[in-house]
Amino acid sequence: MTDDEKAAALRPPADPLGDQFWQSLKEGRLTFQRCKHCGNAWLPVRSECPRCLEADWAWENASGAARLISWVVYHRAFHEAFADRVPYTVAVVELTEGPRMTSNIIGAGDPEALKIDQALRLVIEPDFGLFVPRFTPV
Amino acid sequence: MMRGKYVIAGIGHTAFGSLPGRSTISLNVEAVRNALADAGVEKDIVDAVLVKYPTSHFESIYGQKVAEALGLTPRINCVVDQAGASNIGMIGYAAMAIEHGQCEVALVSFADNPKTGSRAVFSRSRDPNAVFGWFGVPAGYAMVARRHMGEYGTTHAQLGAVAVACRRHGAQNLRAQLKKALTIEEYLEQPMMVAPFRRDDCCLVSDGGAAVVVMSRERARQLKVRAPVPILGFGQGHTAWDVAQRPDMTTTMAKASAATAFKMAGLLPKDIDVAQIYDCFTITALMTLEDYGFCKKGEGGHFVEGGGIEFGGRLPMNTAGGLLSETGMPGLQLVLEGVRQMRGEAVLQVPHARTSIVSNQGGVMHTHATLILGQP
Ligand SMILES: [Zn+2]
Numbered sequence: 323m324t325d326d327e328k329a330a331a332l333r334p335p336a337d338p339l340g341d342q343f344w345q346s347l348k349e350g351r352l353t354f355q356r357c358k359h360c361g362n363a364w365l366p367v368r369s370e371c372p373r374c375l376e377a378d379w380a381w382e383n384a385s386g387a388a389r390l391i392s393w394v395v396y397h398r399a400f401h402e403a404f405a406d407r408v409p410y411t412v413a414v415v416e417l418t419e420g421p422r423m424t425s426n427i428i429g430a431g432d433p434e435a436l437k438i439d440q441a442l443r444l445v446i447e448p449d450f451g452l453f454v455p456r457f458t459p460v
Numbered sequence: 461m462m463r464g465k466y467v468i469a470g471i472g473h474t475a476f477g478s479l480p481g482r483s484t485i486s487l488n489v490e491a492v493r494n495a496l497a498d499a500g501v502e503k504d505i506v507d508a509v510l511v512k513y514p515t516s517h518f519e520s521i522y523g524q525k526v527a528e529a530l531g532l533t534p535r536i537n538c539v540v541d542q543a544g545a546s547n548i549g550m551i552g553y554a555a556m557a558i559e560h561g562q563c564e565v566a567l568v569s570f571a572d573n574p575k576t577g578s579r580a581v582f583s584r585s586r587d588p589n590a591v592f593g594w595f596g597v598p599a600g601y602a603m604v605a606r607r608h609m610g611e612y613g614t615t616h617a618q619l620g621a622v623a624v625a626c627r628r629h630g631a632q633n634l635r636a637q638l639k640k641a642l643t644i645e646e647y648l649e650q651p652m653m654v655a656p657f658r659r660d661d662c663c664l665v666s667d668g669g670a671a672v673v674v675m676s677r678e679r680a681r682q683l684k685v686r687a688p689v690p691i692l693g694f695g696q697g698h699t700a701w702d703v704a705q706r707p708d709m710t711t712t713m714a715k716a717s718a719a720t721a722f723k724m725a726g727l728l729p730k731d732i733d734v735a736q737i738y739d740c741f742t743i744t745a746l747m748t749l750e751d752y753g754f755c756k757k758g759e760g761g762h763f764v765e766g767g768g769i770e771f772g773g774r775l776p777m778n779t780a781g782g783l784l785s786e787t788g789m790p791g792l793q794l795v796l797e798g799v800r801q802m803r804g805e806a807v808l809q810v811p812h813a814r815t816s817i818v819s820n821q822g823g824v825m826h827t828h829a830t831l832i833l834g835q836p
Pocket residue numbers: 357358359360361362371372373374375376
């Protein structure tokens with residue numbers, strides 16, 4: 323699989339809000355949405371606030387501080403684009419501002435030594451033709 | 461009160477495992493034919509057909525295609541999508557529909573052929589997170605398992621105890637797809653697949669079908685059904701949110717589902733003699749036992765250790781092998797074994813069992829349904 327083929331296979335589905343999210347990452351910012359009506363903050367992107375259901379929201383920049391909710395370590399590739407990357411870590415992280423997202427943990431040494439709730443910070447890496455928000459232990 | 465007013469009058473299934481060349485419609489028809497024969501009734505009395513669509517391949521108006529193959533024009537006919545909770549969900553809907561005069565005799569049926577057909581659905585990306593390498597169903601459950609291990613100190617050996625119990629039971633079940641007992645040492649020696657899961661934390665991929673016949677206790681008496689098993693309670697609960705979005709990853713709406721079923725049955729966890737707990741992954745069964753109240757939250761690991769859930773233990777679980785050993789099909793096999801236990805006809809028959817609880821769940825703990833059965 324060429325790098326271009328991998329990028330095409332893994333590209334998030336085209337979506338106006340999702341495109342804005344990925345464009346911000348290209349500019350070095352991880353963003354989330356905050357409701358102007360009730361103050362709720364969320365990811366992944368959606369057009370209505372899942373708490374009050376209003377569609378009146380604005381983008382905010384995340385500080386990059388987060389904590390580790392949980393993680394798994396792939397020792398087997400479920401997609402050929404990751405065949406040469408195992409073992410790799412996929413995590414659920416919670417931003418200090420509240421929203422939770424799926425991401426990767428990098429630079430952690432032995433991933434089995436990670437701890438739930440440990441502090442993380444954002445690292446934006448160019449990969450697969452995107453700028454990918456990943457996290458590393460503080 | 462609906463408690464005990466409706467029964468599972470008949471159960472049927474196909475062979476489990478690799479069934480090359482069989483369509484899902486064909487497998488549904490065979491399972492239904494066997495369920496009707498088990499109940500000792502003709503198909504012409506059936507006026508409701510509820511079907512879970514084959515997990516590996518969605519198809520529009522699939523329920524009607526099954527009804528056509530069965531030569532029926534039912535009053536009620538639908539596909540219900542609650543993923544792996546669908547089958548118990550449909551048994552509940554069938555009882556409620558009969559209660560309100562919408563139908564009288566219902567078939568609940570499921571079949572799929574992912575083993576010899578396509579299993580791509582089980583390893584697809586969880587879009588739009590493909591770029592993180594977030595692929596496959598096992599990883600979703602592994603994510604929950606890791607959080608449970610971190611919060612409560614649940615160990616690999618405790619996850620393994622679930623697999624060991626199911627495999628021990630399945631090894632004695634001639635119908636089982638995987639008739640090979642597993643020791644905890646063998647489990648712990650296996651390499652990680654998606655840590656904290658090893659291969660044997662994960663359910664089988666299976667071809668096969670199963671079906672049940674639901675009717676009123678009164679109708680079953682009139683039809684002289686041999687061993688109608690009363691439905692004492694049922695309930696549902698849907699966590700609904702994606703794993704990453706759940707504020708609490710280690711408690712699910714299985715709790716509400718069981719509470720509804722226990723209330724309807726007028727029973728408590730201590731009144732349950734045998735359990736069939738959905739074990740698509742080891743963590744699923746362990747957490748369901750907690751959410752059902754068989755032990756406190758966080759004590760599931762301790763509860764499953766030391767043979768407590770094995771035949772002869774305090775709560776024998778998945779006495780035919782479950783999804784880890786009998787067949788990976790989503791849930792009806794557990795209902796069938798619950799019925800056999802209540803009839804006194806199980807291979808590993810729990811002596812004097814008077815009550816049986818069955819759980820079904822799906823997605824990544826997104827959906828849940830509970831069924832409590834009593835003696836004929
Ligand atoms: Zn709002």
